[in-house]
Amino acid sequence: MRVDRRLLFLIGVIALLALFIDGFAYIYRAATNQPLTGKIRGIPTLNIGFLGFSQQIYVHKGLDLQGGTHLELEITNVRSGTPIREARDIAVQIVERRVNSSGYAESVVRPEGDNRILVELPGVNLEQAKQILGKTSYLTIWEWVPGIPDAKTLQELNPTNANQYQGFKPQFTNIDGSMITSASRSTDPNTNLPDVQFSFNSKGSDLFCNLTRDRVSHPQGTPENKIAIFIDKDLVEDANVQSEICGGTGIITGGFTPASAQALAVQLNSGALPGTISLVSSTEVGATLGASTVKLSLLAGAFGLAIVIVFMLLYYRLPGVVASVALLLYAAIALAIFKLTLAGLAGFILSVGMAVDANVLIFERVKEELRAGRTLGASMEAGVRRAWPAIRDSNISTLITCFVLYFFGAPLIKGFAITLAIGVLVSMFSAIVTTQQFLQVLAGLRPARRLALYGVQAPKAA
Amino acid sequence: MDIVGRRNWYFLLSLAIILPGIISMLFFGFRLGIDFAGGDQFNIAFKQPTSAADVQKEMDTFNVEATVQQAGPNNVLITTKPLGINEETAVRDDLNKKFGGTVASSAFVGPTIAKELVVGAGALIAIASILIVAYLSFRFNYKFAVCAILALLHDVFVLTGVYSILGKILNLQLGEINTLFVTAALTVIGFSVHDTIVIFDRIRENLRQASRLTFEQNVNLSIIQSLARSINTSMTVVFVLVALFLISPQNIKGFTLALLIGIVSGTYSSIFNASPLLVVWRRLDPR
Numbered sequence: 197m198r199v200d201r202r203l204l205f206l207i208g209v210i211a212l213l214a215l216f217i218d219g220f221a222y223i224y225r226a227a228t229n230q231p232l233t234g235k236i237r238g239i240p241t242l243n244i245g246f247l248g249f250s251q252q253i254y255v256h257k258g259l260d261l262q263g264g265t266h267l268e269l270e271i272t273n274v275r276s277g278t279p280i281r282e283a284r285d286i287a288v289q290i291v292e293r294r295v296n297s298s299g300y301a302e303s304v305v306r307p308e309g310d311n312r313i314l315v316e317l318p319g320v321n322l323e324q325a326k327q328i329l330g331k332t333s334y335l336t337i338w339e340w341v342p343g344i345p346d347a348k349t350l351q352e353l354n355p356t357n358a359n360q361y362q363g364f365k366p367q368f369t370n371i372d373g374s375m376i377t378s379a380s381r382s383t384d385p386n387t388n389l390p391d392v393q394f395s396f397n398s399k400g401s402d403l404f405c406n407l408t409r410d411r412v413s414h415p416q417g418t419p420e421n422k423i424a425i426f427i428d429k430d431l432v433e434d435a436n437v438q439s440e441i442c443g444g445t446g447i448i449t450g451g452f453t454p455a456s457a458q459a460l461a462v463q464l465n466s467g468a469l470p471g472t473i474s475l476v477s478s479t480e481v482g483a484t485l486g487a488s489t490v491k492l493s494l495l496a497g498a499f500g501l502a503i504v505i506v507f508m509l510l511y512y513r514l515p516g517v518v519a520s521v522a523l524l525l526y527a528a529i530a531l532a533i534f535k536l537t538l539a540g541l542a543g544f545i546l547s548v549g550m551a552v553d554a555n556v557l558i559f560e561r562v563k564e565e566l567r568a569g570r571t572l573g574a575s576m577e578a579g580v581r582r583a584w585p586a587i588r589d590s591n592i593s594t595l596i597t598c599f600v601l602y603f604f605g606a607p608l609i610k611g612f613a614i615t616l617a618i619g620v621l622v623s624m625f626s627a628i629v630t631t632q633q634f635l636q637v638l639a640g641l642r643p644a645r646r647l648a649l650y651g652v653q654a655p656k657a658a
Numbered sequence: 659m660d661i662v663g664r665r666n667w668y669f670l671l672s673l674a675i676i677l678p679g680i681i682s683m684l685f686f687g688f689r690l691g692i693d694f695a696g697g698d699q700f701n702i703a704f705k706q707p708t709s710a711a712d713v714q715k716e717m718d719t720f721n722v723e724a725t726v727q728q729a730g731p732n733n734v735l736i737t738t739k740p741l742g743i744n745e746e747t748a749v750r751d752d753l754n755k756k757f758g759g760t761v762a763s764s765a766f767v768g769p770t771i772a773k774e775l776v777v778g779a780g781a782l783i784a785i786a787s788i789l790i791v792a793y794l795s796f797r798f799n800y801k802f803a804v805c806a807i808l809a810l811l812h813d814v815f816v817l818t819g820v821y822s823i824l825g826k827i828l829n830l831q832l833g834e835i836n837t838l839f840v841t842a843a844l845t846v847i848g849f850s851v852h853d854t855i856v857i858f859d860r861i862r863e864n865l866r867q868a869s870r871l872t873f874e875q876n877v878n879l880s881i882i883q884s885l886a887r888s889i890n891t892s893m894t895v896v897f898v899l900v901a902l903f904l905i906s907p908q909n910i911k912g913f914t915l916a917l918l919i920g921i922v923s924g925t926y927s928s929i930f931n932a933s934p935l936l937v938v939w940r941r942l943d944p945r
């Protein structure tokens with residue numbers, strides 16, 4: 197193996213790129229007067245969709261280090277007829293809309309499993325988070341038909357409301373809040389009372405048009421002339437239909453105060469939640485605690501790295517220098533692509549260990565070859581070659597563990613797994629490509645040929 | 659140095675560490691964090707030094723099964739049963755009014771999710787082990803694979819056993835089993851196998867070269883040849899972890915300690931258990 201100038205060049209480019217990314221964000225933020233945490237405006241986000249990996253290109257801090265709230269929500273009591281995954285996706289959209297309309301644009305809302313939603317709100321405490329997520333309302337429109345309410349209806353609706361007309365039962369018209377595109381508070385021009393206006397999408401508009409046309413054919417004032425609007429289980433409006441309504445808008449009047457009309461409009465805007473959302477877990481980290489954790493973690497990381505470098509310099513001499521440079525390069529690359537969280541940090545530390553290990557394996561082999569009396573160049577080549585099966589097999593088994601963790605683990609474990617996997621891959625690159633190339637460069641330099649520099653005594657018989 | 663020859667002593671030492679742990683696990687179980695038990699946990703920061711006992715007295719008035727621990731001169735950690743929104747707000751407001759304390763961090767885990775985690779953690783370890791056996795059987799042979807997994811189980815039992823003792827018998831917060839602990843345990847599995855494979859690789863290489871050494875001598879030679887590497891690599895990781903343990907905040911001390919124990923155990927088991935086990939097997943079944 198000779199020195200490959202193209203590979204050396206590639207290593208240099210990657211190093212510069214990593215350093216640039218590490219330092220860039222801070223300079224850019226300072227220059228553009230942006231806050232030091234959160235997403236940076238005007239910087240592309242790197243997306244690797246199938247891995248769920250989305251990351252802005254800068255040193256990225258997780259919630260546990262930057263402060264904020266992480267919530268896991270679950271959708272239960274899903275309305276019959278709605279597949280659970282569909283319900284989950286609708287709920288994700290609703291939660292997202294809620295969160296975004298509250299001005300927390302750096303947040304993350306994504307589905308997890310069949311019926312869970314993960315929400316990450318940087319810089320928000322739990323109380324605020326709960327307020328934001330608060331209550332979303334499910335609006336449904338029903339018509340009255342002859343019959344007696346069955347058990348299912350009585351579960352979905354308040355029984356008092358459902359039974360209010362002798363001999364009639366409510367029947368779902370398939371119009372629900374998901375068809376509402378907007379809602380706002382307004383005032384009835386005739387009575388001067390607050391009401392809520394809403395508009396339908398085209399599907400809702402058609403259904404509503406047909407419904408009102410059908411209802412208006414029944415005698416005024418009879419139950420069959422009415423449409424019933426339910427919010428969650430409660431009847432909020434039971435109105436006589438005086439003419440067909442085909443313009444795609446509707447009005448709910450019903451004894452609102454201005455405040456309650458406003459509240460309903462907001463809830464309708466949040467759309468139709470096809471079930472109940474409940475909180476199953478939450479983690480909240482105050483900004484101060486987060487900041488002190490960052491300091492401690494970085495300190496620990498730097499301290500640990502320093503110890504490792506000192507150790508390698510003492511034990512392996514010149515190759516130790518090489519390994520240290522490779523390791524620093526590795527740290528720079530890792531920092532550039534990792535999301536910095538506590539679990540991520542653990543993955544990073546472990547992969548530092550593995551990056552060192554690959555180097556140690558190579559150097560031990562090189563030493564052996566040198567002791568056996570081979571030339572420097574030949575020893576280095578043989579060292580890398582003979583260390584390779586061990587590096588390959590041990591790292592592949594680690595990658596297998598990462599794979600299992602990533603696909604079956606809880607979110608926190610996922611983060612750790614992806615960090616460790618990237619760490620293992622980058623460290624293999626660092627050891628096999630970077631270290632090897634540097635060693636080859638060394639082997640070509642005359643002053644670097646003294647065996648003492650490698651911690652080996654010259655063999656007695658050459 | 660004859661490591662393989664003294665293997666029974668090393669097996670005995672492993673048993674001496676594992677058995678008390680297993681007994682503790684069987685009779686006392688684990689000190690479960692709220693990740694697994696379900697519940698609410700608050701880390702409260704006060705403006706002035708506040709004793710856990712005072713806060714405990716206050717919390718007892720709420721009747722929420724609260725335990726309060728000192729987490730620093732100005733910090734306490736409160737663990738309760740799962741609280742509703744109203745209860746939780748009441749507690750927070752009360753502590754703020756009485757002691758001037760604000761929430762530095764909090765965690766809530768509902769009962770359903772806690773159950774899933776317990777099942778999940780065990781399954782993860784099992785799946786990962788099976789896949790690793792498959793890979794090692796392909797690269798080496800099934801005897802190597804099984805010995806690697808035995809060493810892995812050794813490390814898992816050392817770690818869980820020590821944590822059972824720490825958490826239940828010594829009653830330390832440090833010995834709490836939570837998601838971070840599971841992460842640490844999984845990391846240890848990765849590391850343990852990694853370490854074992856490096857030695858196995860040496861055995862494989864030495865076996866290929868025709869030599870007059872017996873299998874037993876060959877294994878011993880391979881262990882000695884990779885000893886420098888085994889110890890050097892573990893030492894570097896141990897250095898980093900000790901640094902992390904000493905200065906890490908309370909909430910991740912248990913995590914770093916678990917990594918530390920696991921990695922020391924992993925190094926021990928790959929040198930003194932995994933490879934000598936190959937020799938034991940070879941004697942029982944000399945094919």
